[in-house]
Amino acid sequence: MATIADVAAQAGVGAGTVSRVLNDSPRVSETTRARVLAAIEELNYRPNPLARGLSRGRCQTLGVVVPFFTHASAVERLRGVVAAVDGSRYDLVLFNVESPVHRDEHFASLTRRDRADGLLVMSLPPPQGSLERLATAGVPVVLLDSHNHGLDVPAVVTDDVEGGRLAIRHLLSLGHERIAFIGDEPDNPFGFTSSSDREAGYIRTMDEGGVEVRAGYVRHGPHVRTVSRRLTEELLARRDPPTAVFTASDVQALGVLEAVRAAGLRVPEDISVVGFDDVEVSSYAGLTTVRQPLYESGHKAATLLLEALGADGPIAPVEIELKLELVVRSTTAPPTNRKRRPA
């Protein structure tokens, strides 16, 4: 492995000069620069990133903290992040979070410039005080899919409450009144709020529409298809089954569709279903859903982080809100007139 000293010797210059060439310093004459570049080429020299990092106090690495792939949507976001980071000189390190302990460990160890130059936190409210510590340590942070709550940190978010509204307005306008909701457990160890925000949008819009949310129409459970399927079965077994179900995610909506089909009912004739996210399979399933720009959100957040690193000073801690959009496909229609399910 050639070192900077080898290159310097080969080019007949000092190590400092080679370093200047490497870092595009203007303080190098054209002829010297050419000689150095030739030597670099000849020796197939590549600077050691560790040495460089140690010396400069940063490591050309971005950390992405992800509650890993628990939601299909995280992957789509990550795609956007990867695409944005790809053109830059930064490497991408994945920090998987499976538990609050896990999360806290990561945040503790990342509070230094030698671990990562910047941090992208995905769908995860940072633990108390960690943002302040990160700021003190000079590690820029961008929140992706979680709010900054007025703190001095850029965040890329969507208005989940509004998303819930979009879904319910659509169902109300179709004439539905018996509308149920299926979402995640509201009190989870990470403090995720997107599901409960969407639920809030549901509640409020039902209220505004003067439509009652019947007791037991709001159901919670782990974010997997099988659970939402089971919850739907319970809803369908009621004496007053819903004519429409809104779920906090597409994954959960698929479970609803399964349950409805298994019960021998038809979508949308017997039951309408609206999901949230618009992940890749949703178009396959023909699911009406609230689309959030997942890829773009990742891309935007990563771009913000790179800007912050480029500016080398805190950038405007904006909260960027990406637009939600209702995508109407074939799982929603006006309710049929039956007030009760058949026999």
Add this chain to the structure above:
Amino acid sequence: MATIADVAAQAGVGAGTVSRVLNDSPRVSETTRARVLAAIEELNYRPNPLARGLSRGRCQTLGVVVPFFTHASAVERLRGVVAAVDGSRYDLVLFNVESPVHRDEHFASLTRRDRADGLLVMSLPPPQGSLERLATAGVPVVLLDSHNHGLDVPAVVTDDVEGGRLAIRHLLSLGHERIAFIGDEPDNPFGFTSSSDREAGYIRTMDEGGVEVRAGYVRHGPHVRTVSRRLTEELLARRDPPTAVFTASDVQALGVLEAVRAAGLRVPEDISVVGFDDVEVSSYAGLTTVRQPLYESGHKAATLLLEALGADGPIAPVEIELKLELVVRSTTAPPTNRKRRPA
């Protein structure tokens, strides 16, 4: 930020001793060790990974080279990798590959211990000579979902040809004869072979069964649902449409299902469909498919790599073959007797 010198001063020992404590050297007395640990605790000291890496010539980092998320299956594999790496002391760096140039750049820059201590190459035949260079540089490599072709490198693979056989045997045993295949372009810039291997299994098993592969029954196209849907439409428009379609992946199988449904035909009554992979949505779609253990493959490959790093010498360059398994769901059935599609 506390340094090792600070800790040494605080504990009243030399820096070397602190380092020994840090690295669990046996050459430290219990009392000294306790004093040092106390000092570390007190100063909330954490060693600088860059300095450590520079000094030791490695960086506690694993690189994962991924043709990023082009197949849904890559994500599932990555999950397994992440899980396996999670318990270790290694960070995971993502190297995204979108083009052969991209790939070659990464392989070039990764051929040194200062970039990554080990490399996991996913679904990507490494470029010519790169494995030798990596071996020379002392960077252990594990191939995930690509063969080592007799080279001295551990690989975790499945027998894609056999997978094709499983699918076709199933269809033949149901009585199908007009069986079509939809897969990826056989000559792709990366040299992926899984699709063409599955195709080979199809061809051979048809042969062995004495069943003709009709002209035009083998179709290729980019790995997206919309394309396989279009290809299926073309197959259905034939005067001798297939009674069954086998695809090189579940994603493509979904496209087939879409096309069949759009044509007003029923699955499996009119057409049987068999996919490959068994990704998450396949159970939702009720797709009969050849399951490969995606998560396990990632987990196994990462574990092998960690072993190689632990052994600190080349480990047995085994090629581990994971079992494939036919999962019969509701998209396959015996063919109906029609020889031609209606009108």
Add this chain to the structure above:
DNA sequence: AAGGCGTGTGGAAGCGGTTCCACACACCGA
């Protein structure tokens, strides 16, 4: 009692870069 050996420890010399400082040299104006 003297030499040998094992154990614990301090400290210096790297690892391979960056950056600061000093300095040589050319060119300018007074």
Add this chain to the structure above:
DNA sequence: TCGGTGTGTGGAACCGCTTCCACACGCCTT
């Protein structure tokens, strides 16, 4: 002619850790 100014350059110091070498000390052997 002589500072002054600016430009290019070499080299040392430093980033924070590991590791090797030297050495002090206690204990066992002969």
